[in-house]
Amino acid sequence: MKYRSVFDIIGPVMIGPSSSHTAGAARIGRVARQLFGKAPKTVTIRLYGSFAKTYKGHGTDVALIGGLLDFDTFDERIVQAVRLAEETGMAVEFIEEDEHTDHPNTVRLHLKDNEDELDIVGVSVGGGKIEITELNGFEISLSGSHPALLVVHQDRYGAVATVASILAEHEVNISHMEVSRKLKGQVALMVIETDQEVSQAIATDCLARPNMLNVAVLA
Amino acid sequence: MFRTVAELIDITKSKNIPISEVMILKEIEETGKSREEIFAQMGKNLEVMEAAVLRGIKEDVKSHSGLTGGDAVLLQKYIESGKSLSGTTLLDAVSKAVATNEVNAAMGTICATPTAGSAGVVPGTLFGLKEKLNPTKEQMVRFLFTSGAFGYVVANNASISGAAGGCQAEVGSATGMAAAAIVELAGGTPDQSAHAMAIALKNMLGLVCDPVAGLVEVPCVKRNAIGASTAVVAADMSLAGITSRIPCDEVIDAMYEIGQRMPSAFKETAEGGLAATPTARALEAKIFGAALAKERS
Numbered sequence: 001m002k003y004r005s006v007f008d009i010i011g012p013v014m015i016g017p018s019s020s021h022t023a024g025a026a027r028i029g030r031v032a033r034q035l036f037g038k039a040p041k042t043v044t045i046r047l048y049g050s051f052a053k054t055y056k057g058h059g060t061d062v063a064l065i066g067g068l069l070d071f072d073t074f075d076e077r078i079v080q081a082v083r084l085a086e087e088t089g090m091a092v093e094f095i096e097e098d099e100h101t102d103h104p105n106t107v108r109l110h111l112k113d114n115e116d117e118l119d120i121v122g123v124s125v126g127g128g129k130i131e132i133t134e135l136n137g138f139e140i141s142l143s144g145s146h147p148a149l150l151v152v153h154q155d156r157y158g159a160v161a162t163v164a165s166i167l168a169e170h171e172v173n174i175s176h177m178e179v180s181r182k183l184k185g186q187v188a189l190m191v192i193e194t195d196q197e198v199s200q201a202i203a204t205d206c207l208a209r210p211n212m213l214n215v216a217v218l219a
Numbered sequence: 220m221f222r223t224v225a226e227l228i229d230i231t232k233s234k235n236i237p238i239s240e241v242m243i244l245k246e247i248e249e250t251g252k253s254r255e256e257i258f259a260q261m262g263k264n265l266e267v268m269e270a271a272v273l274r275g276i277k278e279d280v281k282s283h284s285g286l287t288g289g290d291a292v293l294l295q296k297y298i299e300s301g302k303s304l305s306g307t308t309l310l311d312a313v314s315k316a317v318a319t320n321e322v323n324a325a326m327g328t329i330c331a332t333p334t335a336g337s338a339g340v341v342p343g344t345l346f347g348l349k350e351k352l353n354p355t356k357e358q359m360v361r362f363l364f365t366s367g368a369f370g371y372v373v374a375n376n377a378s379i380s381g382a383a384g385g386c387q388a389e390v391g392s393a394t395g396m397a398a399a400a401i402v403e404l405a406g407g408t409p410d411q412s413a414h415a416m417a418i419a420l421k422n423m424l425g426l427v428c429d430p431v432a433g434l435v436e437v438p439c440v441k442r443n444a445i446g447a448s449t450a451v452v453a454a455d456m457s458l459a460g461i462t463s464r465i466p467c468d469e470v471i472d473a474m475y476e477i478g479q480r481m482p483s484a485f486k487e488t489a490e491g492g493l494a495a496t497p498t499a500r501a502l503e504a505k506i507f508g509a510a511l512a513k514e515r516s
Contacts, residue, residue: 001222001375002374002375003371003374003375004249005246005249005250006242006245006246006261006364006367006368006371007246007260007261007264007367008371008374009332009333009366009367009370009371009374009379009396010261010264010330010331010332010333010341010363010364010366010367010370011264011330011331011332012330012331013263013264013267013328013329013330013331014328014329014330014331014335015326015327015328016322016323016324016325016326016327016328016329016335016338016435017282017323017324017326017335017336017434017435017436018334018335018336018435019331019333019334019335019336019338020334020380020381020382021435022335023331023335049382049488050382050486050487050488053433053487053488053489053490054430054433054487054488054489055433056433056507057430057432057433057434057435057489058433058434058435059326074328076328078326079326103383104382104383104483104486104487104488105380105382125380125383126333126334126374126378126379126380126382126383126388127331127333127334127374127379127380128331128334128335195251196250196251197250197251197252
């Protein structure tokens with residue numbers, strides 16, 4: 001089941017005008033920001049399908065930038081996001097792509113600063129709900145129907161066990177888990193879907209442990 | 220617990236509980252949260268809806284584009300004049316649906332039900348019927364759970380996204396959800412809720428998503444208005460004992476099929492329908508400095 005909670009249907013509380021093109025876009029931007037772990041210096045945003053055709057009218061650009069500034073869907077500062085990004089020195093470029101994607105509301109974000117880069121693909125599936133389909137070249141199958149924890153970490157022994165034990169302490173059950181890496185000992189990615197909601201406290205706790213680089217929560 | 224409207228209705232019968240209660244039990248099971256937490260969260264959503272309705276009917280709300288705003292106030296004044304043809308209750312629901320979508324278009328705060336573009340129908344009908352049915356706060360919150368239960372089935376078996384299924388998936392779904400919830404609030408049976416949803420959604424089938432300049436304004440605000448009126452009338456028809464010959468689940472399946480076969484020009488791309496009319500393209504040029512696309516020839 002794609003939609004799991006009644007609050008996926010009656011909700012979210014958000015700044016208008018579009019749940020898929022504004023709230024969903026803000027959520028994708030925020031996941032990108034959280035995984036990057038800090039404010040990026042430059043962001044290149046490639047829009048596909050309906051996103052590419054109507055982003056200006058729906059405030060998709062404004063909402064994505066709002067998310068990149070770490071604003072939630074109901075944060076009224078979203079309306080001023082373009083100005084606020086300029087003030088904080090975040091340069092954002094939008095590119096309209098013609099390429100056909102599986103879902104009409106798809107966006108690829110490339111975040112950069114002097115040290116780090118992050119590449120992420122998000123899909124806004126409707127009603128403010130989002131899915132993340134790609135992260136730094138890793139194809140990830142996040143159904144979007146369960147709460148999820150994304151952890152970017154150094155590929156070292158004990159990393160998976162650390163995160164799993166933190167979840168256990170908080171009585172959160174893992175329903176699906178994937179671990180992927182490009183090269184042994186380099187950066188790896190844990191994608192963990194859970195039965196219960198993952199609190200920000202869990203994310204903070206994970207991030208404080210050794211070898212953890214970035215953590216983001218998907219509700 | 221339930222995947223279809225038929226299963227939802229079966230549970231209400233076997234456990235002898237209302238639809239809203241099935242949705243609450245499912246939410247407890249799914250998230251592990253307490254009943255109090257879940258009720259409080261929905262109560263907050265209700266407060267956001269009420270604030271948006273009040274803002275829209277009292278303030279002169281205007282969107283940045285200038286395409287929408289102020290119509291809810293006009294309707295309220297018209298209702299007060301006592302001249303309304305369709306009656307105070309129906310028109311009040313319509314004006315409150317408009318109010319919500321006008322606030323949404325002005326980048327105000329709303330609660331998506333099931334989406335932002337279709338956020339007016341559910342709260343519009345709820346607050347429009349408040350005077351007539353005099354519900355308690357608990358009944359109002361339950362109204363949202365009942366709407367949510369039907370929306371949940373639609374979202375999982377068809378779609379609630381205009382980009383994926385056209386406006387029928389957004390305002391159509393919202394109208395069906397509201398119709399079903401009105402029935403429960405007015406004291407009807409779960410079966411009558413399902414028939415009301417079916418009757419309402421049948422009349423929204425095929426509705427395309429063709430927003431002028433890609434904005435959630437024209438025709439979205441007025442489609443929410445008429446959606447609210449359809450929801451109230453469908454609920455009344457069902458409460459009168461009228462049934463839908465096509466079961467609710469099959470209407471939802473039909474909506475999905477129509478959405479799948481609908482050309483992308485009519486699915487939130489601003490490439491067809493009203494969005495491609497000469498007037499729409501002229502408005503677009505005025506708003507953005509240049510038209511996003513050529514007008515339909």
